Amino acid sequence: MSAPDFDIKYVARLARLNLTPEEETTLGAQLGHILGYIAKLKEVDVSHVEPTAHAFPIVNVMRPDEIRPSLPHDEAMRNAPAKANGLFIVPKIVE
Amino acid sequence: MLNQLTISEVAAKLANREVSARQVTQSCLDRIAAVDGRIHAFLSHDDADALAQADAADKRLAAGERSPLLGVPIALKDVLCVKGQPANCASKILGKFISPYDATVVEKLRAAGAIVFGRLNMDEFAMGSSTENSAFGTTLNPWDTTRIPGGSSGGSAAAVAADEALATLGSDTGGSIRQPAALCGCVGLKPTYGLVSRYGLIAFASSLDQIGSFTKDVRDAATMLGAIAGHDPRDSTSVPRPVPDYTAALGKSIKGLKLGLPKEYMIGGMDAEVKAAVDAAVKKLTELGAEVVEISLPHTDYAVAVYYIIATAEASANLARFDGIRYGARVDGADPIALYGNTRGAGFGAEVKRRIILGTYVLSSGYYDAFYLRAQKVRTLIRQDFLKAFEQVDAIVTPTTPTPAFKVGEKSGDPLQMYLSDIFTISCNLAGIPGLSLPCGFATNAERGARNAKLPIGLQLLGKPFGEETLFQIAHAYEQATPWHREKPAL
Numbered sequence: 001m002s003a004p005d006f007d008i009k010y011v012a013r014l015a016r017l018n019l020t021p022e023e024e025t026t027l028g029a030q031l032g033h034i035l036g037y038i039a040k041l042k043e044v045d046v047s048h049v050e051p052t053a054h055a056f057p058i059v060n061v062m063r064p065d066e067i068r069p070s071l072p073h074d075e076a077m078r079n080a081p082a083k084a085n086g087l088f089i090v091p092k093i094v095e
Numbered sequence: 096m097l098n099q100l101t102i103s104e105v106a107a108k109l110a111n112r113e114v115s116a117r118q119v120t121q122s123c124l125d126r127i128a129a130v131d132g133r134i135h136a137f138l139s140h141d142d143a144d145a146l147a148q149a150d151a152a153d154k155r156l157a158a159g160e161r162s163p164l165l166g167v168p169i170a171l172k173d174v175l176c177v178k179g180q181p182a183n184c185a186s187k188i189l190g191k192f193i194s195p196y197d198a199t200v201v202e203k204l205r206a207a208g209a210i211v212f213g214r215l216n217m218d219e220f221a222m223g224s225s226t227e228n229s230a231f232g233t234t235l236n237p238w239d240t241t242r243i244p245g246g247s248s249g250g251s252a253a254a255v256a257a258d259e260a261l262a263t264l265g266s267d268t269g270g271s272i273r274q275p276a277a278l279c280g281c282v283g284l285k286p287t288y289g290l291v292s293r294y295g296l297i298a299f300a301s302s303l304d305q306i307g308s309f310t311k312d313v314r315d316a317a318t319m320l321g322a323i324a325g326h327d328p329r330d331s332t333s334v335p336r337p338v339p340d341y342t343a344a345l346g347k348s349i350k351g352l353k354l355g356l357p358k359e360y361m362i363g364g365m366d367a368e369v370k371a372a373v374d375a376a377v378k379k380l381t382e383l384g385a386e387v388v389e390i391s392l393p394h395t396d397y398a399v400a401v402y403y404i405i406a407t408a409e410a411s412a413n414l415a416r417f418d419g420i421r422y423g424a425r426v427d428g429a430d431p432i433a434l435y436g437n438t439r440g441a442g443f444g445a446e447v448k449r450r451i452i453l454g455t456y457v458l459s460s461g462y463y464d465a466f467y468l469r470a471q472k473v474r475t476l477i478r479q480d481f482l483k484a485f486e487q488v489d490a491i492v493t494p495t496t497p498t499p500a501f502k503v504g505e506k507s508g509d510p511l512q513m514y515l516s517d518i519f520t521i522s523c524n525l526a527g528i529p530g531l532s533l534p535c536g537f538a539t540n541a542e543r544g545a546r547n548a549k550l551p552i553g554l555q556l557l558g559k560p561f562g563e564e565t566l567f568q569i570a571h572a573y574e575q576a577t578p579w580h581r582e583k584p585a586l
Binding site: 006008011012013014015016017018019020023026027030031033034035037038040041042044046049050051052053054055056058061063071075076078079080081082088090091092093 | 190191192193195196287288289302328331332334394396397399400401403404411415418419420421422423424425427428429430431432433434435436437439440441443445448449451452453455456459466468469470471472473474475476478510511514525526527528560
C-alpha cells in the first residue's frame with residue numbers, strides 16, 4: 001500500500017490534468033509521503049465492517065415528475081468560453 | 096459603529112427604527128474600505144447592489160415587517176452561487192464565471208430580508224487550512240497580519256473578526272468553518288449533514304460538505320441556522336424534518352448535562368496554552384452544572400487518513416466538470432482531450448492538483464478496494480465510535496485546533512503537516528454530526544511588534560445528529576459566563 005508503483009504520469013493522464021516536469025517531481029514526492037501516511041489504515045481490522053458512503057443515507061429520493069421552467073438558453077450559455085449560434089464550440093472530434 | 100454589533104443588537108435597533116438598513120450596510124462597507132487592504136478577506140464586493148438591497152429592506156421595515164435578519168448584511172464565501180455575481184472558488188479555472196442562479200441558502204437569506212453581499216476569500220475549491228491556496232492571495236488574521244486566518248473559509252472568519260460583516264457563511268468539509276472560527280475568535284457552526292441544502296454550493300466532497308455560519312456570538316449562530324436550515328427537494332441529501340426555533344435553546348441551564356472528553360484528543364504536540372484554555376473551559380462547564388466524563392473514540396488516529404482518501408476521491412469526481420467546455424477558463428488544444436488537460440493544468444493550483452491526483456489514484460483500477468473501500472469501512476468504525484459515545488453523553492468537548500494561528504508560509508511547503516492541523520475537526524464530518532467552535536481564551540503572542548499581544552483559542556463542541564439545540568444551549572451558557580467573545584482585535 002505504500003504504492004511503489006505509483007505512476008504520476010499515468011494518474012495525471014486519467015485525471016486529464018497536464019503537469020509540468022517540475023510538478024511531476026514535486027507532487028510525486030509529496031504524494032509518496034502522503035500515501036505512506038495513509039498506509040496506516042492497513043492496521044485496522046475491517047473484515048466484518050460495512051462501508052459508509054453517506055452518514056445519513058436517504059434512499060429513493062423522488063420528486064413529482066412535473067414540467068417546470070428551466071434556465072433560459074442564453075443564460076445557460078452565458079459563461080461559455082467559446083460559442084456560436086447557441087452552441088458550444090469545441091475542437092474537432094472526428095475527421 | 097453599527098458594524099461592530101451583533102445581529103440581535105442590530106435587529107433591535109432596526110426594529111425601533113433607530114437606524115436604517117442602509118446605515119448598517121454602509122458601516123460595513125466603510126469598514127471594508129478602511130481595513131480590508133490589510134487582511135484581504137474579500138475578493139470583491141458589489142456596493143451598489145448591497146445598498147439597493149438595504150433600501151429594499153428599509154421599505155419592508157417601514158411597512159412594519161419584522162424578522163431577525165431583515166436588514167442585516169451577511170457576506171458569503173466564494174463557493175456559494177449568487178445570481179448575477181461572480182463565483183470563483185478562489186480558482187483561476189472559473190475565469191469570469193457569473194452565477195446564473197441563487198443557492199438555496201441565498202434564497203432563504205433573501206426571503207428573510209438579509210443583505211447578501213461580497214465574495215469572501217478561501218483556499219481554492221475549499222482545499223486547505225490557511226487560505227494560502229487561494230489563487231488571489233492569502234487572507235491574513237486580523238489578530239496578527241503575519242499569521243494565517245485558518246481555512247478553507249479564512250475570508251469568512253476574518254471578515255467577522257474584523258467587523259466587516261455582521262455574519263458570514265462558509266462551508267465545512269473537514270473543519271473549514273470551525274478551524275478558522277477558532278483561529279480568528281468567532282463562533283463557527285458546521286450543522287449536521289443533511290440539515291442545510293447544498294444546492295448552489297460548488298461541490299468539493301459531497302458526502303462531507305456542509306454549509307454553516309460565522310457569527311460574533313452563539314445567539315446569532317442559532318438565528319442564522321434557523322434561517323438557512325430546512326428540507327430542499329433540489330438537494331437529494333437534504334433531510335426532510337421540521338426546523339425548530341433554535342434560539343429557544345438559549346438561556347437554559349446546562350445542569351445535569353453530560354459532556355464527554357475523548358482521551359484520544361489529548362495528543363502530544365498540543366500547544367500548552369491551548370490545553371490550559373480548554374482545561375479551564377471544561378472546569379467552567381462543570382461549575383455551570385455539567386457533568387464531565389472521560390470517553391473513548393478509539394479510531395480517532397485513523398481519521399486524517401480516511402478523510403484524505405474519501406475527500407480526494409470525491410473531489411476528483413466533482414472537479415471533473417471543470418473542463419473548459421461549458422464555462423470558465425479555456426486553454427485550447429488540438430483535440431478535446433488536449434483541451435481538457437491544458438485547461439486543467441493551467442487553471443488549477445498546486446493543492447487542487449495534488450488532491451485530484453490522489454483521488455484519481457485511490458479510485459483507479461486495482462487500488463479501489465485497498466484504499467477507497469477500506470477507507471469507507473474505517474469511516475463506519477469512526478461513526479460508530481461517536482454513536483456509542485452519545486449513548487453515554489449529550490455532547491463532546493475538545494480543542495478545535497492543536498495550536499493557535501500559525502505564521503504565513505510555516506506549513507505551506509509540507510502538505511501532510513497542513514493536513515494534520517485538522518486532526519480535531521475531521522472526524523465530525525466523517526460521522527456527519529454537528530460541530531461548533533467558540534472562543535475559550537487566548538494564547539500569548541510574544542512576537543515583537545505584534546499589534547495584539549494575544550491569539551484566539553477555540554473550544555469545539557460536537558453533538559448528536561441533529562443535536563444543534565444542545566450545542567447552542569451549552570455554548571450559550573459558557574459564553575454568558577466568560578468574556579472571550581467580547582474581545583476584538585486592534586487592526
